[in-house]
Amino acid sequence: MTAEAWDYARFKAAFYKKTGLDLDRYKDRQMERRIRQLMQRENKPDFALFFSYLVETPPAMERFMNYLTINTSEFFRDDKVYDKLQREVLPELLRNFSRTIKIWSAGCSIGAEPYTVAIILDQLGALARTEIIATDVDDKALTTAQQGCYNVKQLGKTPDFLVKRYFSVDNDRCWVKPQIQRAVVYKRHNLLTDPPVQDCHMILCRNVFIYFKTETQDFLLERFSRALKTDGYLIIGSAEYISSPSRFMLSKRHNTIYKKN
Numbered sequence: 001m002t003a004e005a006w007d008y009a010r011f012k013a014a015f016y017k018k019t020g021l022d023l024d025r026y027k028d029r030q031m032e033r034r035i036r037q038l039m040q041r042e043n044k045p046d047f048a049l050f051f052s053y054l055v056e057t058p059p060a061m062e063r064f065m066n067y068l069t070i071n072t073s074e075f076f077r078d079d080k081v082y083d084k085l086q087r088e089v090l091p092e093l094l095r096n097f098s099r100t101i102k103i104w105s106a107g108c109s110i111g112a113e114p115y116t117v118a119i120i121l122d123q124l125g126a127l128a129r130t131e132i133i134a135t136d137v138d139d140k141a142l143t144t145a146q147q148g149c150y151n152v153k154q155l156g157k158t159p160d161f162l163v164k165r166y167f168s169v170d171n172d173r174c175w176v177k178p179q180i181q182r183a184v185v186y187k188r189h190n191l192l193t194d195p196p197v198q199d200c201h202m203i204l205c206r207n208v209f210i211y212f213k214t215e216t217q218d219f220l221l222e223r224f225s226r227a228l229k230t231d232g233y234l235i236i237g238s239a240e241y242i243s244s245p246s247r248f249m250l251s252k253r254h255n256t257i258y259k260k261n
Helices: 008-019 028-041 047-056 058-067 079-096 112-123 139-147 160-166 214-227
Strands: 101-106 130-136 149-151 167-170 173-176 184-188 200-205 228-236 250-254 257-260
Touching: 008 028, 008 047, 028 047, 028 058, 047 058, 058 139, 079 101, 079 112, 079 200, 079 228, 079 250, 079 257, 101 112, 112 130, 112 160, 112 184, 112 200, 130 139, 139 149, 139 184, 160 167, 200 214, 214 228
Parallel strands: 101 130, 101 200, 130 184, 200 228
Antiparallel strands: 149 173, 167 173, 228 257, 250 257
């Protein structure tokens, strides 16, 4: 155990050296608050003690890595955005590109977002024409996504006719039906260090930017722009905003929806 007290900056430096995960990319106030909450829960009152605990206890390190990501999600979480996708964006992509449409759900969490997109595509009769790749850095979230099993509360915004068609429900649990589950390929991926999925017609990265500093947001926007085909779309979260979209060869089409020029 380290005797000397550490501040948050020293913890970040030690953690980066040990794991390669750069906490300095995240907004300091939000991330430090989340880490301190976990330290209290684990009864480790200072950063030095907490770091030693993580290094010496692999299960604790795994829990911490998973804890760093925010996994609040539900199906059809923002109905206005998904309505735009169904009525305008996806039909346009299907008209403009004759071959397979590649969609990347970046930071997919527990899978509600890519499954929602798959349901919309099935409603459009185009699921067979699409490749949906969903990625996240959180192994636990990816396991949940691949299993396709959720609490029924996460269907709160899903229309009843879609619940009946695409889910099996038993008391407080629900399962995504196989034809939708098979349509999504899940992969572990770190947005900050791993190469982006290339040649995408649409990228969804929603409610991820809000946790990163401005320079990290710009870094990701540059990557997403290069990964998008011309006339492809980037979809961000409703609480997020791109201040200079033209810098990234993007133009705003609707709230949260940007098209690559």
